Amino acid sequence: MFRGKANAPLVVRPPHALAESQFTETCTRCEKCIAVCPTNIIVKGSGGFPEIDFGAGAKECELCNKCVEACQDDALNAANEPVWRWQLTLNEQACLPFQGVACRSCGEYCADSAIRFQPKIGGQFTPELILEACTGCGACIHPCPTNALQIQPAD
Structure with missing residues (x-):
């Protein structure tokens, strides 16, 4: 029985990336952005295109723009707005404080x-995301013991 095509997984591109269709048309997959990332969170993804993996390297973005400076084909362009096409999300079902367990790991790592x-x-103190203050660095993701936080492409 035909059930249709599964949804493609969400891909988080490096800072200042063009919209997805423009990005995949423009990016030459040269890997220069991967090579210059000081925290090694830019990895070679599906089709050889660079993407962000907050489980890799030092697990956060330093917001240094070295990837943008290294991009010679303008797939990553500092003039592109918004700066981040990322959005922090919280799965309350997976988050320990929402289950009555004391945990503040994510907040301890969030410098902003x-x-x-x-x-x-x-009950326990529960986390509230202040999206206006979030830089999208991802420092909060790795210390979460239940993977309740994710950075996803912004709508």
Whole structure:
């Protein structure tokens, strides 16, 4: 029985990436952005195109723009807005504080205070994402013991 094509996995491109269709048309897959990333979170992804893997390297983006400077085909372009096409998301079903377990790992690693913990009557403090404060660095992702936080392409 034909059930249709499965949805393609969400891919997070490096900072200042063009929109996905333009990015894949413009990027020559030269790997220069991969080579210059000081934290090694830019990896060779599907089709050889660069993508972000917050489980690799030092596990966060330093926001240094070295990848943009190395990109000679303008698939990554500092003039491209928004700067980040990334969005932090939280799966409350996987997040320990929402299950009554004390955990503040993500907030301890967030230098920009984009994750705040709100008191909950009779329960654990629960995280609140302050998306306006989030730089998209991903420092909060690796320390989460349940993988409740993800960086995804922004809508």
